[in-house]
Amino acid sequence: MVPLPYYLILSGILFACGVTGFLIKRNIITIFISIELMLNGVNLSFVAFAAQWGKLSGQVFVFFVMVVAAAEAAVGLAIIIAVYRTRETLNVDQVNLLKL
Amino acid sequence: MISVHLVLFLIFGAVCVAGAINLLAQSHPINSALSLVVVMGALAVEYLLLGAEFVAAVQVIVYAGAIMVLFVFVIMLLNAGTEERTKGGSYVAMIVGIPGMLAGSALVAWVLLTHSGTKSVVAGALPGSPAQVAPLLFHEFLLPFEVTSILVLVAIMGAVVLASHPNSDPKKEKT
Amino acid sequence: MTPNLHLWLIPLLPLIGAAINGFFGRRSSRPAITTVALVFSGAAFATALWVASQFSSLTPPYHPEILASWIRSGTFRVDFSFYLDQLSLVMLLIVTGVGFLIHIYSVGYMWEDAGFYRFFAYLNLFMFFMLTLVLASNYLLMFIGWEGVGLASYLLIGFWFPKASAASAGKKAFIVNRIGDFGFLIALFLIIKHFGSLDFMQVFGSVAPFVRAGNEGVLTAIGILLMVGACGKSAQIPLYIWLPDAMEGPTPVSALIHAATMVTAGVYMVSRSHVIFEHAPIALTVVAIIGTLTALFAATIGVTQTDIKKVLAYSTVSQLGYMFLGCGVGAFSAGIFHLMTHAFFKGLLFLAAGSVIHAVGGEQDMGQMGGLRTKIPWTFWTMTMGTIAIAGIPPFAGFFSKDEILWQASRVSLVYWGIGIFTAFLTSLYMFRLWFLTFFGEYRGTAERSDGHDAHGGHGDSSHTEHGHGGIHESPKVMLVPLVILAILSIVGGWVGINNRFEKFLSPVFRPGMTAASLEETAAPKTSEMEDSRDHSTEMAFTIISVAASLLGFALAWFLYYRNPQMPQQVAASLGAFYTTVVHKYYVDEIYAAVFVKPLIDGSTQVLWHGVDQNVIDATLDGSADGALEASDVARHMQSGNIRSYAAWVAAGAAVVIGYMIWMGTR
Numbered sequence: 001m002v003p004l005p006y007y008l009i010l011s012g013i014l015f016a017c018g019v020t021g022f023l024i025k026r027n028i029i030t031i032f033i034s035i036e037l038m039l040n041g042v043n044l045s046f047v048a049f050a051a052q053w054g055k056l057s058g059q060v061f062v063f064f065v066m067v068v069a070a071a072e073a074a075v076g077l078a079i080i081i082a083v084y085r086t087r088e089t090l091n092v093d094q095v096n097l098l099k100l
Numbered sequence: 101m102i103s104v105h106l107v108l109f110l111i112f113g114a115v116c117v118a119g120a121i122n123l124l125a126q127s128h129p130i131n132s133a134l135s136l137v138v139v140m141g142a143l144a145v146e147y148l149l150l151g152a153e154f155v156a157a158v159q160v161i162v163y164a165g166a167i168m169v170l171f172v173f174v175i176m177l178l179n180a181g182t183e184e185r186t187k188g189g190s191y192v193a194m195i196v197g198i199p200g201m202l203a204g205s206a207l208v209a210w211v212l213l214t215h216s217g218t219k220s221v222v223a224g225a226l227p228g229s230p231a232q233v234a235p236l237l238f239h240e241f242l243l244p245f246e247v248t249s250i251l252v253l254v255a256i257m258g259a260v261v262l263a264s265h266p267n268s269d270p271k272k273e274k275t
Numbered sequence: 276m277t278p279n280l281h282l283w284l285i286p287l288l289p290l291i292g293a294a295i296n297g298f299f300g301r302r303s304s305r306p307a308i309t310t311v312a313l314v315f316s317g318a319a320f321a322t323a324l325w326v327a328s329q330f331s332s333l334t335p336p337y338h339p340e341i342l343a344s345w346i347r348s349g350t351f352r353v354d355f356s357f358y359l360d361q362l363s364l365v366m367l368l369i370v371t372g373v374g375f376l377i378h379i380y381s382v383g384y385m386w387e388d389a390g391f392y393r394f395f396a397y398l399n400l401f402m403f404f405m406l407t408l409v410l411a412s413n414y415l416l417m418f419i420g421w422e423g424v425g426l427a428s429y430l431l432i433g434f435w436f437p438k439a440s441a442a443s444a445g446k447k448a449f450i451v452n453r454i455g456d457f458g459f460l461i462a463l464f465l466i467i468k469h470f471g472s473l474d475f476m477q478v479f480g481s482v483a484p485f486v487r488a489g490n491e492g493v494l495t496a497i498g499i500l501l502m503v504g505a506c507g508k509s510a511q512i513p514l515y516i517w518l519p520d521a522m523e524g525p526t527p528v529s530a531l532i533h534a535a536t537m538v539t540a541g542v543y544m545v546s547r548s549h550v551i552f553e554h555a556p557i558a559l560t561v562v563a564i565i566g567t568l569t570a571l572f573a574a575t576i577g578v579t580q581t582d583i584k585k586v587l588a589y590s591t592v593s594q595l596g597y598m599f600l601g602c603g604v605g606a607f608s609a610g611i612f613h614l615m616t617h618a619f620f621k622g623l624l625f626l627a628a629g630s631v632i633h634a635v636g637g638e639q640d641m642g643q644m645g646g647l648r649t650k651i652p653w654t655f656w657t658m659t660m661g662t663i664a665i666a667g668i669p670p671f672a673g674f675f676s677k678d679e680i681l682w683q684a685s686r687v688s689l690v691y692w693g694i695g696i697f698t699a700f701l702t703s704l705y706m707f708r709l710w711f712l713t714f715f716g717e718y719r720g721t722a723e724r725s726d727g728h729d730a731h732g733g734h735g736d737s738s739h740t741e742h743g744h745g746g747i748h749e750s751p752k753v754m755l756v757p758l759v760i761l762a763i764l765s766i767v768g769g770w771v772g773i774n775n776r777f778e779k780f781l782s783p784v785f786r787p788g789m790t791a792a793s794l795e796e797t798a799a800p801k802t803s804e805m806e807d808s809r810d811h812s813t814e815m816a817f818t819i820i821s822v823a824a825s826l827l828g829f830a831l832a833w834f835l836y837y838r839n840p841q842m843p844q845q846v847a848a849s850l851g852a853f854y855t856t857v858v859h860k861y862y863v864d865e866i867y868a869a870v871f872v873k874p875l876i877d878g879s880t881q882v883l884w885h886g887v888d889q890n891v892i893d894a895t896l897d898g899s900a901d902g903a904l905e906a907s908d909v910a911r912h913m914q915s916g917n918i919r920s921y922a923a924w925v926a927a928g929a930a931v932v933i934g935y936m937i938w939m940g941t942r
Contacts (some may be wrong), residue, residue, distance in 0.1 A: 002109045005212040010113045016205035017120035023197035029129045051150045051226045067248045071255035077174045078262035096916030193923040
């Protein structure tokens with residue numbers, strides 16, 4: 001008998017870690033990994049609510065989130081490869097030509 | 101009253117959090133990727149505790165088994181090394197990043213604990229076997245299902261195009 | 276039934292002449308310009324004569340000729356309408372007649388000037404406005420003429436505008452006139468408010484019931500404000516300061532505008548509004564007091580001036596004071612009579628002075644003149660006629676009009692009469708002083724050179740261009756003929772006043788509803804024979820005293836400036852500081868400059884220019900531009916190109932939104 005807020009807190013911690021990683025990491029791949037962590041935290045929250053309200057649509061939605069995460073990871077990593085080819089660096093602070 | 105459900109939840113919750121913090125603490129991306137795999141595994145167990153069998157299986161197969169493998173491949177391909185501290189960092193990111201998130205999550209946690217009026221979740225309260233998820237997936241959510249399949253198709257094509265070598269562009273080949 | 280006299284033709288003809296000369300004159304030849312100018316002003320004069328000949332066939336009450344409607348606003352109506360009665364007929368003849376003569380004179384005077392066409396365009400323009408003024412049948416059309424003559428005056432005073440003093444003098448005239456016009460406008464507003472119309476007939480018809488209803492205070496205010504306007508236009512205290520400076524303009528301008536016609540517009544206006552003044556005795560007294568004081572004040576200054584035109588300018592101010600004195604004691608016809616004779620002899624004096632200046636090559640300082648009577652005889656004799664006329668010696672014109680004013684003034688208060696007599700003495704003194712200094716004694720100037728050199732080396736600050744032959748020479752005939760005509764008028768012009776004929780002529784205007792016979796009685800409202808003869812003998816006595824005063828002035832001038840030419844210096848030295856004050860025109864210009872002009876200019880510079888324009892308006896614009904620059908300079912740092920920075924901002928924003936939603940959820 002786990003109170004729902006516990007699941008939500010865990011989900012929130014995972015999400016917060018994801019955001020923190022996204023903000024403080026300089027390697028672009030690590031940033032992507034943090035994004036995936038964020039998505040996982042959100043998934044947990046969906047499943048917890050699905051169990052709470054007794055609706056399976058929450059789990060179906062998790063499925064869709066995973067599909068989208070897959071697509072996004074594929075395309076994102078392809079972009080990273082393309083950027084690496086031209087900029088020779090994975091450091092996101094050095095990809096800053098779009099500045100004023 | 102403390103039940104097995106709660107204990108298991110706490111153990112695997114701790115594993116999740118430890119994996120997440122380790123992800124932040126490591127400097128080499130491969131270590132972060134592997135930490136993420138650990139997190140995903142622990143999350144799969146959490147899903148099982150909630151009765152979502154199908155989702156747990158998909159989590160392990162797709163997320164940890166395919167997406168993370170893709171990540172590891174790319175890290176290997178690009179020969180990513182440890183992060184180096186370089187010039188041109190962002191102060192805002194530093195401020196919002198660690199202290200901001202700590203504060204935010206603490207706040208959310210406090211709010212949730214003091215104000216939630218929901219009842220507890222029973223282990224396995226909502227069975228999520230594939231047989232039960234499937235009707236939803238193919239009847240109610242058919243359109244999103246088909247659309248995501250197209251999305252995946254587009255993503256595949258996009259990834260191929262983006263990642264392809266410039267020299268292997270068929271138009272530029274002259275023989 | 277009043278036959279249509281086509282009064283509108285009279286102002287229109289000079290306007291056409293002004294337009295032709297103004298637009299086409301630059302490339303026309305001098306004869307062509309002359310023809311246009313003289314034809315149109317002469318045509319105006321001829322039309323005026325024809326109108327005068329038709330006048331006797333008209334029967335009163337005279338109806339205004341409405342040319343076109345102008346303002347229709349509810350019950351308030353103003354039209355372009357012209358009105359002819361005896362008063363406007365007199366003014367009409369003076370303006371067109373003297374104006375035409377001065378046009379002829381100007382042909383000769385301005386022949387060498389490069390702006391020949393411009394001069395005649397302005398002169399015709401002035402005639403147009405002045406004729407509009409005198410023929411108008413409502414205050415608003417009169418005000419148009421009023422403003423227009425001010426404009427023409429400005430253009431003509433500053434005719435030689437490259438000269439800084441001329442440009443300033445034009446500006447001064449216009450601005451001081453404007454101050455008077457402000458009073459005039461307020462009076463018009465009051466008239467509109469209380470009478471609902473600006474038409475002369477309507478307003479004057481409503482004055483008596485208005486006063487009976489107990490509104491005399493308002494009427495007094497209107498009268499005083501109208502007088503303020505007249506002070507500006509007719510150069511009375513305290514707004515006379517522009518007239519002496521106006522002598523920067525060419526002499527024909529001084530003759531026409533600042534002696535004969537424009538400055539008399541104030542007198543005409545006061546006379547036209549006599550109904551208002553008669554029902555507001557306080558305003559009438561103000562008119563008389565201002566007139567008297569101005570007459571005396573200006574005469575004292577005139578005695579000390581050395582520039583021949585300045586003496587005549589102050590003389591004009593003084594004589595205008597006489598006219599206002601006449602109006603102010605209720606003798607409006609006497610004021611108009613003096614206006615007429617003054618137009619003749621003052622116009623003559625200015626034109627003759629112009630002839631003198633022309634003869635000595637541009638010199639205007641009387642200290643550089645002398646002994647000219649043998650060299651320019653025609654000028655000398657005509658100027659003598661004018662001088663005798665202004666001094667008030669019978670049987671010349673000035674005597675009749677001035678004497679009439681003094682007699683009427685004495686019947687109101689002997690103080691007016693006393694000051695008037697003393698001023699007559701001073702008038703005679705300064706005019707004969709001018710006469711002696713200019714025409715008698717030894718020639719003190721430098722224009723007489725027999726080697727044919729250009730005569731104006733080193734002296735004379737007037738821009739009057741000079742022909743190259745040396746020596747003092749008489750003016751050409753085109754300048755002399757008007758002088759002679761005006762001299763004849765100065766002699767005979769006053770004879771219309773004998774037996775009060777002039778007053779009777781104007782009586783339908785000033786005393787409507789009375790026959791000529793009853794006018795005799797009101798002129799001398801004494802019933803008994805004995806009082807009648809005593810009154811008559813008093814009048815005789817006063818006349819003799821005034822003539823004696825004039826002769827005394829002549830004698831003193833003869834003594835000081837002919838017999839003992841060194842004495843004036845000694846007298847001036849003995850009077851010391853008082854003399855210096857008078858020579859400097861009582862420092863009025865300096866006082867005005869310090870009290871009014873300087874604070875205004877300083878205020879404008881400090882408050883309006885620096886304070887408002889620079890520090891508020893410019894600063895706001897510059898400040899907003901600078902502020903935009905600075906704000907964007909700060910804001911652009913957000914666009915650093917650093918992805919993590921962008922992500923951090925997004926995360927912070929999202930956190931705020933989520934926090935807000937949670938907070939809303941817990942409420």
